[in-house]
Amino acid sequence: MLTNIEHIGIAIHNLDEANALYSKILGISPYKQEAVESEHVITSFFKINETKIELLQATDSTSAIAKFIEKKGEGVHHIAFATDDLTAEIKRLTSEGFEVLKGFPKQGADNKMVAFLHPKGTAGVLVELCMEIKS
Numbered sequence: 001m002l003t004n005i006e007h008i009g010i011a012i013h014n015l016d017e018a019n020a021l022y023s024k025i026l027g028i029s030p031y032k033q034e035a036v037e038s039e040h041v042i043t044s045f046f047k048i049n050e051t052k053i054e055l056l057q058a059t060d061s062t063s064a065i066a067k068f069i070e071k072k073g074e075g076v077h078h079i080a081f082a083t084d085d086l087t088a089e090i091k092r093l094t095s096e097g098f099e100v101l102k103g104f105p106k107q108g109a110d111n112k113m114v115a116f117l118h119p120k121g122t123a124g125v126l127v128e129l130c131m132e133i134k135s
Helices: 015-026 064-072 086-095
Strands: 002-012 032-036 041-048 051-058 075-083 112-117 126-132
Touching: 002 015, 002 064, 002 126, 015 041, 015 051, 051 064, 064 075, 075 086, 086 112, 086 126
Parallel strands: 002 051, 075 126
Antiparallel strands: 002 075, 032 041, 041 051, 112 126
16 A cells, blocks of 8 residues: 655756755755665755655766656656555556556665656656665
8 A cells, every 4th residue: 555655756957956946945955865876866855744855866868867857857757655565566556557667676765665657657657656675
């Protein structure tokens, strides 16, 4: 079962400029910045109550974020939903006809295992499923 909106991902050109902008808008500083080498991005997270904003800057022109910005410009890239059982959610959603990109979960930013639903089946919105990695 999905439990809440975990974060909204925003593709940006320049992380320093976007951090300054969102710090002004939200009145807070980011709580975490992290490189995700497998995705060729640097992320920065803001948290308001239980919802997070994730800023994503490409570190390589071949990354999904670089391609997204090239095609659509900066802006909302994805919406992420939290779950306590990522495997069960993937199974449930594939049985409902949704396509999971890459077909399996992988480690993402902010101590999460993640999987993405293809936007062609979600009204053009890239949907991320997130589960906290428990130590």
